[in-house]
Amino acid sequence: MDLAGEGYWLVRLLFQRGLAVVYLAAFVVAARQFRPLAGENGLLPLGEFAERAAFGERPSLFHLVPSDRAVGAAAWTGVALSVAAVVGVPYWLPEAYATPASMLLWLALWGLYLSFVNAGRVFYGYGWESMLLETGFLAVFLGAGASSPPVVVVWLVKWVLFRNMFGAGLIKVRGDDCWRNLTCMDYHYETQPMPNPGSWYAHHLPDRFHRVEVLGNHVVELAVPFLYFAPQPYAAVGGAATVLFQGWLMLTGNFAWLNALTVVQAVATFSDGVLARLAELAGLAGPAPAALPVSTPATVPTATPVYLQWLSVLLAAVVLALSVGPVRNVLSEAQAMNASYDPLSLVNAYGAFGSVTRDRYQLVIEGSRADDPAADDWTAYGFAGQPVRTDERPPQWTPYHLRLDWQLWFAAMRPRPGSRQRWLVTLLERLLEGDEATRSLLGDDPFGDDPPERVRVTRYRYRFTTPAERRETGDWWVRERVGTYVAPASLADLRSRRRGRRAAAF
Structure with a gap:
């Protein structure tokens, strides 16, 4: 495997911008909702968390300062840092400082959001919270500037995406007869947590369409994920199928940023060459040399810094070690829907809608x-x-x-x-x-x-x-x-x- 990752500069750029938008939504929600839900005088008071939860089990800045003022400062700091990531501030810096600044920026976003997730308790007990933390921690090691990202980290993002999709597929076929007899979509749009304007129309689509939907769901969640690790263009085909699938879910339901985050993860299944070709076909760019992305830094992408290469190898070793629990969960007949196996939410198990309510x-x-x-x-x-x-x-x-x-x-x-x-x-x-x-x-x-x-x-x-x-x-x-x-x-x-x-x- 090429540790320099010369073909992922544009992939990293799109991934980081997309992830920053998700972080921005998450911190805006924290700024607007955390205090009435889990602040000093919240429905689940922050003081209870600080007194009863051990820091080692649920690390959070709010152990140190359990106050609404700290909550507000942390949330709005997260908003400001997310905006900085959206506009790519680290890319504005001289090359020697771009990657260190990027690492500090993404580490701060991850640490701040970890504090909200652990202190938010039941109001933050959703699979997309741990998924954002896991994906956000990997972003720390992608680098910035003209240097290429470590391809190891790109593959670790694919590993998160694989567990996200494959875990959801397995828990469905194990969890409810309607997924096996292809009738779950007869109920889903009406009984899902929060229907959107398209849900009523989707609910009334023909029964035959709903059968095809469930069958397509099984293909996208159980078969397509194996394409993520295939050579190009097959990996990109798997990523494109995933993006289209998530787009349909966004058109027919409100699942916070679960679908948007999955689309961001799917960016890792592409390469700069594939993206350049897609942009050319869409009329967004003329023919580009194979070695260059459509939108390049000031110079040709340079090699990944040596220290970042070694850090990416160390990161991969940690992720593989922490993947034992999630893999066992996926292979277990008693598969948990969403589960975190470490207090930092570095490697988690995912799965959604193992059962569908009928009323x-x-x-x-x-x-x-x-x-x-x-x-x-x-x-x-x-x-x-x-x-x-x-x-x-x-x-x-x-x-x-x-x-x-x-x-x-x-x-x-x-x-x-x-x-x-x-x-x-x-x-x-x-x-x-x-x-x-x-x-x-x-x-x-x-x-x-x-x-x-x-x-x-x-x-x-x-x-x-x-x-x-x-x-x-x-x-x-x-x-x-x-x-x-x-x-x-x-x-x-x-x-x-x-x-x-x-x-x-x-």
Whole structure:
């Protein structure tokens, strides 16, 4: 293997810019949502994390300074560094400083985001968090400037992509009969965590199309990943299939930056020669010498610095050693959906939608200003991503991540709140207090600055309207009440309930 990686300068450029955009979205979300969710006065208070979590198990800067001010400083610093990475600041520097500056920049982004992931607990418990950390750590060793990236690191990015896709494929065929009998897409668009404007239309595509979809899913996730390690142009064919697959998922659902990050990883399956040829075919560039990318640095790409080559070999050895757990997980019949095997999230296991729910349940939070409200005295809060009103079209949010909305989707799967939903009682309490930070997490607060006297949570079953129902009513959803999730409660009731749960598991 050629450690100099002469053919990946443009690949690195595109990969770094794409990853920086994902980091930017992640830090903007942290700046806007972390404090009301997991800050000093959050639904899961930051002080609890600092007191109960061991630094060695969940390293975070917020062990040292568990304050909202530190959270804000870290989040906005992450935003600024992400913008610097998007515009390629290290490439502006003299060659001797470009790679060291790039390494420091990407290491700072990784360290800051690790602090949010470990301190965010259930609100940051998603597979794309550890995937961003793993991919971001590899970016530290790609270098910058006119020098070529270490090809070893490019292949390690392919290894992340392979585990991402292949793990998702295996957990599906093992986890649910509908993946094996090709019927999962009959339910997926309606019951997925957060439908988008295309979901209703995708749901109503012909059954035959849905069968082909599932079959295509199996091909892209179980067969195509092996092409990533093939010679060109076959590796690029595998990468292109992956990009198209992720594009369809972005058109039909809101999965935060999971799909965008996978597209960024897929850039590693290309080479500068393939990208130059694609640009030429698209009319974006004229014929270019085979040794040069379409958009080159000031000089022909130079050899990878020797120290970066050796660091990349050391990195590969660490990744291979840490891959034992994830590989065992992939090969196990009891495959975990998403799992991290080290406190730094350097090498992780991935997998999505091992099972598909057949019915969509929703939690609707309602408030009333009446002391003894009647059935028609309740008014519903609106959420930015989860459906409440049946006449509202599902919105588009990807790659922005609505963390409260996602947790509400998970909570609705249970007929009653469990220990992992203890944040829900605090949410209701904050709404009765009229807490401005908590209200910022909502899509619509009908009570404004005059909060209600009581709240309740009702559980509904939602389904998409049929085309005929939509033409007749204009609605996107039909819903049916199935039970009470949290009985009507005043602020005093909720505070008493919270005191009774102080001993709950961390």
